[in-house]
Amino acid sequence: MITLFHHPQSRSTRFIFLLEELGAPYRIQRVTMRRSDGTGAIDPDNPHPHGKVPVISDEGVIVFESPAIALYLTDRFPKNHLGPQVGDPGRGAYLSWLSYYTGVLEPAFMSRFMHMDVPRGSAGWVAVEEAMAAVVKMLSPGPYLLGEHFSAADVLYGTTFAMFAQSPLMPKSAAVEDYANRVVSRPAFARAQSLDDDGQ
Numbered sequence: 160m161i162t163l164f165h166h167p168q169s170r171s172t173r174f175i176f177l178l179e180e181l182g183a184p185y186r187i188q189r190v191t192m193r194r195s196d197g198t199g200a201i202d203p204d205n206p207h208p209h210g211k212v213p214v215i216s217d218e219g220v221i222v223f224e225s226p227a228i229a230l231y232l233t234d235r236f237p238k239n240h241l242g243p244q245v246g247d248p249g250r251g252a253y254l255s256w257l258s259y260y261t262g263v264l265e266p267a268f269m270s271r272f273m274h275m276d277v278p279r280g281s282a283g284w285v286a287v288e289e290a291m292a293a294v295v296k297m298l299s300p301g302p303y304l305l306g307e308h309f310s311a312a313d314v315l316y317g318t319t320f321a322m323f324a325q326s327p328l329m330p331k332s333a334a335v336e337d338y339a340n341r342v343v344s345r346p347a348f349a350r351a352q353s354l355d356d357d358g359q
């Protein structure tokens with residue numbers, strides 16, 4: 160049984176989506192967290208080193224950081240084929256785009272949010288336009304990031320793009336909008352939304 164340490168409307172919501180897609184046995188443990196408005200506090204029951212979410216526990220095995228959790232879960236629950244397994248030629252792209260999510264894409268958005276130029280050649284990430292151009296290229300021909308098949312990478316990217324759809328931080332792209340809509344119109348996403356804040 161997987162325990163998802165969760166706070167509503169946060170980066171952990173997308174892991175309810177993934178766990179629903181995987182058909183994995185799980186429970187949600189709701190935790191408090193520090194919020195951007197200065198309210199909230201780290202929950203002493205949260206095993207994350209900084210009190211962040213998401214975190215999972217698989218019978219005491221703790222995994223944190225979204226790409227690591229996505230990879231762990233798709234390896235652990237391969238039945239619904241949400242991540243290429245070891246030996247599959249698609250595994251390389253899967254690992255690359257999972258890592259890219261927190262290594263490049265999120266820092267690119269955060270740099271833009273902070274009005275910070277990305278120092279070329281020394282930062283490990285790139286400006287948001289350059290990152291999004293790479294994503295758009297990956298989405299052609301689509302329909303998903305890795306091509307034909309929906310994967311846990313789409314859970315990370317699709318939910319992020321849906322959330323930022325109206326944000327000035329996000330370069331406008333019809334391909335990205337279509338992709339985000341495709342991801343969040345999945346039934347498991349709707350189930351996750353209904354479980355997000357159910358007071359467990």
Ligand SMILES: N[C@@H](CCC(=O)N[C@@H](CS)C(=O)NCC(=O)O)C(=O)O
Pocket residue numbers: 168169170171192193194209210211212213223224225226261
């Ligand atoms: N790099 C982490 C980021 C996790 C993260 O920052 N989560 C936010 C919620 S969306 C959080 O826990 N904030 C509370 C805090 O920073 O103390 C991941 O992708 O899993």
